[in-house]
Amino acid sequence: RAVHGLAQLEILCKQLYETTDTAVRHQAEKALVEFTNSPDCLSKCQLLLERGSSSYSQLLAATCLSKLVSRTSNPLPLEQRIDIRNYVLNYLATRPKLAAFVTQALIQLYARITKLGWFDCQKDDYVFRNVIADVTRFLQDSVEHCIIGVTILSQLTNEINQADTTHPLTKHRKIASSFRDSSLFDIFTLSCNLLKQASGKNLNLNDESQHGLLMQLLKLSYNCLNYDFIGTSTDESSDDLCTVQIPTSWRSAFLDSSTLQLFFNLYHSIPPSLSPLVLSCLVQIASVRRSLFNNAERAKFLSHLVDGVKRILANPQCLPDPNNYHEFCRLLARLKSNYQLGELVKVENYPEVIRLIANFTVTSLQHWEFAPNSVHYLLSLWQRLAASVPYVKATEPHLLETYTPEVTKAYITSRLESVHVILRDGLEDPLDDAGLVQQQLDQLSTIGRCEYEKTCALLVQLFDQAAQTYQELLQSTNSSAADITVQEGRLTWLVYIIGAVIGGRVSFASTDEQDAMDGELVCRVLQLMNLTDSRLAQAGNERLELAMLSFFEQFRKIYIGDQVQKSSKVNTTFLLEKKSVSAVSIKPVQTWNQNCIKHPVKALLCLID
Known part of the structure; x- marks a missing residue:
């Protein structure tokens, strides 16, 4: 009887895992559920393991035993x-x-x-x-x-x-x-x-x-x-903020540099199929809670960590693998989420490492299609670095005034260049992912306000070029719809980015000069809005309109809301502005700064009225 029962069970297992007939599979499932609940299930599971002739029957036995040992009633x-x-x-x-x-x-x-x-x-x-x-x-x-x-x-x-x-x-x-x-x-x-x-x-x-x-x-x-x-x-959505709460009894493993060195050595000695696991371990090690060390121990640990990162950047053969690349970006982000900029600049190789990280970031942003889900970690690193600049008390140079403008430029230009490629190759447009765009813009808002003069000059230059080309295309009778769509895509990114950097004003102590720069950018967006509004009867661009809404939300938050500082130059000079934006048209680039680029708050209020 036992043998006959086992043979029947094996047939049921085969039907459950192999048959393509839904009715047969359903009957097998029903019979196996009854078997699991039967009083002799335990003994028959042992017989299946001992005498079963198929892997499926062994799997059934293991699964049934797991259910038996897990039950809370009648354990x-x-x-x-x-x-x-x-x-x-x-x-x-x-x-x-x-x-x-x-x-x-x-x-x-x-x-x-x-x-x-x-x-x-x-x-x-x-x-x-x-x-x-x-x-x-x-x-x-x-x-x-x-x-x-x-x-x-x-x-x-x-x-x-x-x-x-x-x-x-x-x-x-x-x-x-x-x-x-x-x-x-x-x-x-x-x-x-x-x-x-x-x-x-x-x-x-x-x-x-x-x-x-x-x-x-x-x-x-x-x-x-x-x-x-x-x-x-902690859930994975907050993993870039995670601290690994290693117990104090584990101190010896992390004070000994051989543990950290072991994983860096493994990364360089094993194939790319395994090295993402090594980098995942290094991400966790880099996130060990600060209080595990005293100041001297932490500085020594950070020095070994930065040396390891430098070695990977200097020998990037494995980084073209997407999994390696993603985990390495996470590792870079942890350098700033768990350590202060004042600690990083004291590391002996800091100038070389920050140069390598900047070059890696710029290259990554330029190749935006390679691993778009990893860019978040690089922008997170630079956002935190830029936000820390006002608080650094170390005498060692942080060099961020050199490298953050390069990162900002790489992000902006790469987004503009992507528009043509996406349209040409029929790729998924990141502008359709509102959450992703907003996340990156929030990060860029802080990065772009560091060395803001360079950011503003770049945005003015790019916006003027794009706006003039757009106007020429609209006025030309030979313009193709594709060319117009490309320019609208580039302007959409620029409007989003301008709104973001204006919103980043809250992260820094702003000056009158920086408020004046905001005014230059705001006026350009308002002029563009006049042009797009005049075309709504013939054609509109939904993405560009959404970018405008995002821009106005940032502008309202910074310059119109209840918490705006009354001393803001943008707010004290707009009363002198006599022109309504509705009377201003897009003008050639060389004439914009002569007549139109003043603080545009009154113009905005006229529009609101």
Whole structure:
């Protein structure tokens, strides 16, 4: 009867995972649910593992056992759970070449039993806590066994770090805290030691098993560093602000520069398929809480970190890989989110490093289509650097007056140049992603106000050129619709950017001269609005109109709202302005500054009225 039952179960498994017939799959699912709830499920799962002839039946057994050990009502006795744990370890040790999904399911089963039984005692012994001892025999055997042992530790760390909906959050945090205090540092140390051993050998990374071992070791290291040490459960949307709350008991691992050096050395010695994992670990290490060090220790740690970044920038062979590039951009952002500009400028190689970072940023912005989701991290770095300039007390030069204008120029010109390429190649237009555009403009608003004279001069030059070309195209009878669309796209970006840099006035102590520069930019946008309004009856451009709305929102916030300073030159001189913008047309570039570019607040108020 048992054999007949197993044969039937295997048929059901095959139907569940292989059939393309929906009705057959539904019937198989229904029958397997009944099996999972049957009283003899536990014994039949063992028979499936021992005597089953297919990987699917082994997967079913592992999945059913995970459900049995996880149930909150009528839980399995402690002795049975210990037996299952021991059986799973022996099963994995004697069958290292199982199908990957079966091995993963069995490791998940072990992790689940261990987590839920973390506080269970037998004869005053916490029987599920000897996790390193559980995997020692795997680590001392073949490469395949070693992969299994490392994966067990990695999956266990991840399992304990993740809360689930079937058990109370308080129980989860109690287990997670105990695991952190009793086992996590030992696991991280073991992982680093195994990585050092691996990097010291002539690994053949073309060998699938050796490649897999190194990948699992890096995943284990990352899971340790990415652990939720204090129960904050930060989400990924705020990861650029994240601080890794390493326990004080881990200090030795980070005071020893060999830990940091290990990962930088690995980055340069392994293939691009693995190096993103190394960079992910370095991102976490760079985010270690400041209070783990005293001032001298932090300066030394930062120096080693900056040296490693410099080495990557000086040898960028792996950065064309999109995953490497993305993680490296995250690493650069952490340099400023976790350290002060005053600390960075004191690093010995700071002048060379800031030059390399600026060049990397400019190149990245110019190749905007390569990795658009990574630009956020580069702009975040420069935004924080620029915002810190007024507060730097160190005597060492920060050199940002040299490099922030280069970054600003690269962003602006690259967005303008992208318009033609997007239209020509039919690419997705970033202007259609309002959230992305607003995020980048918020960052640029601070960067652009640093050395604002250069930013304003660039915007005036580019806007005048674009506006004059646009007017000429509209007046010409031979203009193509595509040429007009390109110029409208370029003007859309410029209007967005002008609104952003005006909105950035709140980040800096503004002067009368800078207010006058704002006036020059504002008047140009208002003149353009006259021209676009005059064309609304024939044709309109929705993106350009949305850019205008964004501009006016920034202008209102800075110069018209209730909190505006009464001493603002823009507000004290507009009363002298006699012309209404409605009377001003787009004029040739050489005549704009003569008659039209004055502080335009009265003109704006006339429009509002």
